[in-house]
Amino acid sequence: MSVRRGNGPGLRRSMFAAPYGLWMLIFTMAPIFIIVFYAFTIGGKPTLENFKLFLEPEFVGILTFSLWLAFLCTVICLVFGYPTALFLASRDLKRSAMMAVLFVIPMWMNFLLRTYAWMSLLEDTGLINRFLTFIGVGRKKLMYTENAVLFGLVYNFLPFMIFPIYSVLKRSDLHLEEAAQDLGANGWQVFLKVTLPLSLPGVVSGVSMVFMPAVTTFVIPRLLGGGSFMMFGDLIENQFLTTGDWNFGSALSLIMMALILISLGFLNNANPEGEEGALW
Amino acid sequence: MKKNIAFMLIALLLCAPAASYAAQEVNVYNWEDYIADDVLALFEQETGIRVNYMRFTTNEDMLVQVRADPTNYDVIFPSDYIIERLISEDLLDTLDYENIPNAANLMDWLKAPSYDPAGEHSVPYMWGTVGILYNTSMVSEPVDSWAVLWDTAYENNVFMMDSIRDTIGVAMKLLGYSINERSQEALDLVKDKLIEQKRAGIVKAYQVDETKDKMIAGEAALAVMWSGDAAYAMSYNEDLAYVVPKEGSNVWVDGMCIPKGARNKENAERFIDFLCRPDIALINFEEIWYSTPNAGTVAMLDEETLADETIFPTDETIARCEFFKDIAADIQRYNRVWLAVKSAR
CATH class of the missing domain: 3.40.190.10 (Periplasmic binding protein-like II)
Structure with a gap:
């Protein structure tokens, strides 16, 4: 049987979308409507109280802290990730596919397991401190700090920065760089005027793939920060699991979603070609 | 053909829960690190009832889950003040002590605690x-x-x-x-x-x-x-x-309770009774080191353990x-x- 494009009987293209459409309807659209309902009601009555409550300084403080930490994490991932992607994508690198696989392998382990492993490395009686004591430097406070949380985020999300950039660079047309060189551009000029602009779609999707999970994360800061650094994800979890205030929790989730949508829109505008990155 | 496939799928969906209902089971929702694994294995061996064991970290976490759907759990282990809360929200079933004869082993001061004066909703587990x-x-x-x-x-x-x-x-x-x-x-x-x-x-x-x-x-x-x-x-x-x-x-006292609408109430009572058996409570005590409310178990302990003020605090x-x-x-x-x-x- 062949696939027809017309309106005649038989298979139609729109039918292929049906399974996912149904999935979306049940598992994406319906929950969002439920969240919106809870966010704008208390005890079933419509109200804006939940959003007003959010304006209290401690809640705004938690949000700004999360945004700041996620921003730092994204910047660090970009600083480390971009050169790594350039290295992996360079034409003269032998076995670059295998190198790329080596970067993915750690991700096959559950991130909780990896974070627990870091805990036993970083704690006061952990391996790193034992080594520092042994060579006479003495114990350093490595765990339960803001830097430990930041480190945990960067460690877990770095691959999400490297791979979108890597795959865009890998696909880009080598001849463009050669042409730039033929026309007299030096190495830096080629990078700034050709390679970098071409890789922007990858950077954009890398940034959103790191920033979004970083700003909503809640397990990593609890483990590496010892419950002392509350992030927005922790706050939402607290509303649902500790106080059982689904209304306020839903309002917080909506605020989070709105922020993510705004930052995505901003990122898409920053993408000059309008071309989507490899993973989005 | 399409209809047949749909029919088979529906049949499959219906079978899955039916199959699990056929086997005897009990859904237990307890604190993290709060039971000896051997006890669960022994219970399954002796009764043939499968234990679905779930864990929580704080009372507040547990309360939210139980409120969301009390029928998901047959036995829960809330602390005193949460038992009070659950009773006031009418979320706890009344226990039938006919089915929990081993509860007679409990220390007298815990038989009618302030949070559950009639003792009809909870059996103390540890304190x-x-x-x-x-x-x-x-x-x-x-x-x-x-x-x-x-x-x-x-x-x-x-x-x-x-x-x-x-x-x-x-x-x-x-x-x-x-x-x-x-x-x-x-x-x-x-x-x-x-x-x-x-x-x-x-x-x-x-x-x-x-x-x-x-x-x-x-x-x-x-x-x-x-x-x-x-x-x-x-x-x-x-x-x-x-x-x-x-x-x-x-x-504090952590009790064992049965939420209203629990699917396996009889099994739940058997489970609670099992945990009240002095020899079983002893296995638990020696694993998790909380004070046992079980007088029968206390009678089996040696002098040294009984003198340990961490486990058995003085009246003062x-x-x-x-x-x-x-x-x-x-x-x-x-x-x-x-x-x-x-x-x-």
Whole structure:
């Protein structure tokens, strides 16, 4: 049987979308409507109280802290990730596919397991401190700090920065760089005027793939920060699991979603070609 | 053909739950690290009832889950004040003591506790206190007051509990209030006190289940802890000691309850009865080190264990402790304090 494009009987293209459409309807659209309902009601009555409550300084403080930490994490991932992607994508690198696989392998382990492993490395009686004591430097406070949380985020999300950039660079047309060189551009000029602009779609999707999970994360800061650094994800979890205030929790989730949508829109505008990155 | 496939799918969907109903099972929702695995295996062996075992970390977490759908659980293990809450929300079924003959082994003072005066909704599982576990190789002075947790000499050396009532309760006691105080004035003072402690860099972390292993490893000098976890840690590290501070503390009982609408009530009662059997309670006691409310089990213990004041606090200690009481809707005001403390930097 062949696939027809017309309106005649038989298979139609729109039918292929049906399974996912149904999935979306049940598992994406319906929950969002439920969240919106809870966010704008208390005890079933419509109200804006939940959003007003959010304006209290401690809640705004938690949000700004999360945004700041996620921003730092994204910047660090970009600083480390971009050169790594350039290295992996360079034409003269032998076995670059295998190198790329080596970067993915750690991700096959559950991130909780990896974070627990870091805990036993970083704690006061952990391996790193034992080594520092042994060579006479003495114990350093490595765990339960803001830097430990930041480190945990960067460690877990770095691959999400490297791979979108890597795959865009890998696909880009080598001849463009050669042409730039033929026309007299030096190495830096080629990078700034050709390679970098071409890789922007990858950077954009890398940034959103790191920033979004970083700003909503809640397990990593609890483990590496010892419950002392509350992030927005922790706050939402607290509303649902500790106080059982689904209304306020839903309002917080909506605020989070709105922020993510705004930052995505901003990122898409920053993408000059309008071309989507490899993973989005 | 299409119809046939759809029919088969529906049939499959219907079969899956039916199959699991056919086998006898009991859904147990208990605290993390709060039972000996052998006990579950023995129960399955003896009765042929499969145990679906689920875990929670704090009472508040559990309460939210049970409220969301009480029928998901057949046996739950809430503490005293949460039992009070569950009773007032009419979420607990009445127990049929005909099916729990071993409950007769319980100590008399726990048969009609204040949180469940008729004893018809809960059977005590374990009891204990909240106190300070400290490492004598790192703390030279005698520890007898909550104030030691605010001593800057122990900067970055104190584990607090990531549990709203326990941690606010500690600060309440230090300030001379009851652990059930609800006035905004007291709450504000507690908030300042806990933030002061955090900003001074004394608190190493707020956590619950991880603390005992970290204390065994010597990660910190002092920790707020439940007595059973303390006794467990002390059995692995001889330098550790436990004290219930002089200002008083919390004495608690965790009960076994059956939520209204539980799918396997009979199995639930068999499970509760099983845990009340003195020999089974002994296996649990020797694994998790909380005080057993089972007189039959206590009779099997040797002198040395009975003299251990961490596990069996003296009457004098219990006299300065109080039960948590349900604070109903005021939990929201408590939570604001808690969030302010947790997010303070």
